[in-house]
Amino acid sequence: MTAPLDLDFVRAQFPALDQPIALLDNAGGSAPARQVIARVTEHMERRPVQLGASYALSREASAAVDAGRRAAEALVGAREGEVVLGQSTTTNIAMIASALAGGWGPGDAVVVSDLEHESNRGPWRRLAARGVEVREWRMRTETAQLHPGDLEPLLDDRVRLVAFTHCSNVVGAVHDVARVCARVRKAGALSMVDGVAFAPHRLVDVDALGCDFYALSLYKTFGPHLGLLFGRAEVLRRARGQNHFFIGEDEVPYKLEPGNVPYELCASLVGIVDYFEALDRRHGGPASATARERVVAAYRLIADAEAQLAAPLLRFLRDDSRVHLLGPQEGGARVPTVAFHLADGRPAGTIVPALDDCGLAVRCGHFYAHRAILRLGLLKREGVLRASLAHYNSSAEVERLIEALDELL
Ligand SMILES: Cc1ncc(COP(=O)(O)O)c(C=O)c1O
Numbered sequence: 003m004t005a006p007l008d009l010d011f012v013r014a015q016f017p018a019l020d021q022p023i024a025l026l027d028n029a030g031g032s033a034p035a036r037q038v039i040a041r042v043t044e045h046m047e048r049r050p051v052q053l054g055a056s057y058a059l060s061r062e063a064s065a066a067v068d069a070g071r072r073a074a075e076a077l078v079g080a081r082e083g084e085v086v087l088g089q090s091t092t093t094n095i096a097m098i099a100s101a102l103a104g105g106w107g108p109g110d111a112v113v114v115s116d117l118e119h120e121s122n123r124g125p126w127r128r129l130a131a132r133g134v135e136v137r138e139w140r141m142r143t144e145t146a147q148l149h150p151g152d153l154e155p156l157l158d159d160r161v162r163l164v165a166f167t168h169c170s171n172v173v174g175a176v177h178d179v180a181r182v183c184a185r186v187r188k189a190g191a192l193s194m195v196d197g198v199a200f201a202p203h204r205l206v207d208v209d210a211l212g213c214d215f216y217a218l219s220l221y222k223t224f225g226p227h228l229g230l231l232f233g234r235a236e237v238l239r240r241a242r243g244q245n246h247f248f249i250g251e252d253e254v255p256y257k258l259e260p261g262n263v264p265y266e267l268c269a270s271l272v273g274i275v276d277y278f279e280a281l282d283r284r285h286g287g288p289a290s291a292t293a294r295e296r297v298v299a300a301y302r303l304i305a306d307a308e309a310q311l312a313a314p315l316l317r318f319l320r321d322d323s324r325v326h327l328l329g330p331q332e333g334g335a336r337v338p339t340v341a342f343h344l345a346d347g348r349p350a351g352t353i354v355p356a357l358d359d360c361g362l363a364v365r366c367g368h369f370y371a372h373r374a375i376l377r378l379g380l381l382k383r384e385g386v387l388r389a390s391l392a393h394y395n396s397s398a399e400v401e402r403l404i405e406a407l408d409e410l411l
Pocket residue numbers: 029030089090091092093119121122169170171196197198199218219228229
């Protein structure tokens with residue numbers, strides 16, 4: 003157990019929290035750290051120039067953007083050149099599907115889970131139009147989770163790639179990604195892991211996971227509106243360039259970043275590590291450490307704080323017979339993204355306007371995990387209610403939510 007989180011310090015790093023609304027919709031988008039905002043502003047004020055020229059300001063801008071790339075790599079434990087940046091996870095996965103699948107057709111297969119946010123389903127399912135067989139790894143509805151044993155019969159030597167989620171943005175359950183990736187690799191296929199709902203809460207270590215691709219959205223991880231796609235160096239090199247014809251196949255990641263990255267947003271990624279450094283130092287971390295060490299230390303603090311924060315909400319939703327909590331009923335195997343539906347069958351939206359009026363930012367819907375919510379039989383009931391906490395939320399905010407639910411259910 004680490005030192006308790008200094009919540010006043012933490013909240014002071016997020017200007018958006020200084021408002022009379024409890025932001026409990028963090029799986030939709032997190033507040034950006036003030037260090038990120040400062041770096042966007044600094045870049046736009048000082049270096050509004052094109053990269054790659056020889057004049058001093060262009061060199062400075064190139065260095066700032068490169069520093070952002072190094073920060074993005076540190077965030078997931080990648081090596082230089084293994085991170086592709088794009089507008090969002092949706093665009094990144096669509097891009098890499100097109101880069102990988104150029105030569106795939108009849109005789110090839112992909113496996114796609116039905117628990118995914120659609121961004122990790124659609125691009126793979128669309129390969130069916132060119133003859134690729136699409137196999138579905140179905141979650142078990144009683145747990146709303148993927149079980150590795152169910153993947154087994156879907157794997158054979160035709161499978162090129164398996165797309166699945168580290169953690170559902172609705173259910174919040176964490177899957178054993180390392181185990182699945184090892185199995186997928188043994189079957190001779192690539193793994194594409196959606197880590198969007200995991201990365202704001204727990205440390206991502208792409209080496210330990212053994213994945214080929216790992217996607218996360220930086221705007222849900224205290225940063226700007228960008229998507230980060232990790233790809234193993236050797237696989238990225240093989241992927242077909244999606245940029246102009248004169249950008250070489252060895253120019254990774256640029257060959258996969260058509261139109262380039264928004265420079266000020268890329269430069270601002272250093273601000274995420276700056277925030278993690280401030281957090282670590284505030285809680286007794288050493289004066290000097292590598293960026294990756296700061297990331298590791300910060301996630302330790304975040305995970306512990308979130309476990310305590312979410313416990314009363316999970317207890318309330320598990321024990322109250324007026325609601326059904328999806329996924330793990332205890333904290334250990336989940337992140338604090340908590341979805342539930344009303345036991346009496348009323349639509350999920352029934353109580354949302356009253357929660358809005360209480361200044362509690364939660365919402366209902368299918369959250370683009372359309373297929374999963376359909377299979378759970380909840381689409382016709384306006385999906386599920388979801389409260390998604392971040393480490394910067396307070397126990398008082400969670401308490402307010404519990405009290406409001408208790409009154410409105
Ligand atoms: C689990 C998950 N995957 C993928 C996405 C898509 O991310 P983006 O908005 O960056 O395209 C989301 C967005 O909510 C998500 O929650």
